[in-house]
Amino acid sequence: MVYLSLGLLLLGVVTALNLVLILAVIRRLRRHEEERKQQGDTFENIPSGPPVGERVPEFSAVAVDGTRVGSEALRGREAALTFLSTGCSACVAAARDLPEFARRTGLDVDQMVVVISGEGPEARTMADPVAGVARVVLEERDGPLSVLFAVKGTPTNVMVDADGTVTYAEAGTHPVLDQLPA
Structure with missing residues (x-):
């Protein structure tokens, strides 16, 4: 039972860490896209x-x-x-x-x-x-x-x-x- 609890706790920690990292990547991509738009570097031009x-x-x-x-x-x-x-x-x-x-x-x-x-x-x-x-x-x-x-x-x-x-x-x-x- 202890191993199962520790395994679930570890899975929860890894999942939370993964969520934080994904949100950071999304935020960085949005910032990068805004910088490109301000510079006029859209794909079409x-x-x-x-x-x-x-x-x-x-x-x-x-x-x-x-x-x-x-x-x-x-x-x-x-x-x-x-x-x-x-x-x-x-x-x-x-x-x-x-x-x-x-x-x-x-x-x-x-x-x-x-x-x-x-x-x-x-x-x-x-x-x-x-x-x-x-x-x-x-x-x-x-x-x-x-x-x-x-x-x-x-x-x-x-x-x-x-x-x-x-x-x-x-x-x-x-x-x-x-x-x-x-």
Whole structure:
């Protein structure tokens, strides 16, 4: 009987301690979220990519279909670059939205570049929805294109005008698609 009482007392103490720790974590997460909101760092407006108004960085890469893509090929017309990663659940939805984005913007396969960072079959699976809609480039995590374009979060969308100037660069689920007319 003594062991049962001690066991129940110990269980009660551990449960109370667990409750205190959970409440402390919740309080810290709420404070962290308030700090992020005050700084304007919500997920939908994380600055990511080259600064708006600057020229798109010079780059060259080979797409999965063997086509060479680069900054020179994008000049002379509007273009879109999307950076995705295999470790990002929002990137899966963003990849599925890219065909609709292409339809609504009128961009063809040569005007859209999708860079997927990550290894393994997940990268190929993520590339499937955009096959025929965009040139897909696969690279390792924090690969050369992601570093060159200063990608801080995925998915990141970069819009470029005909002169090669960045007109939009931001991370978010699909912020550009949300701003387009139906």
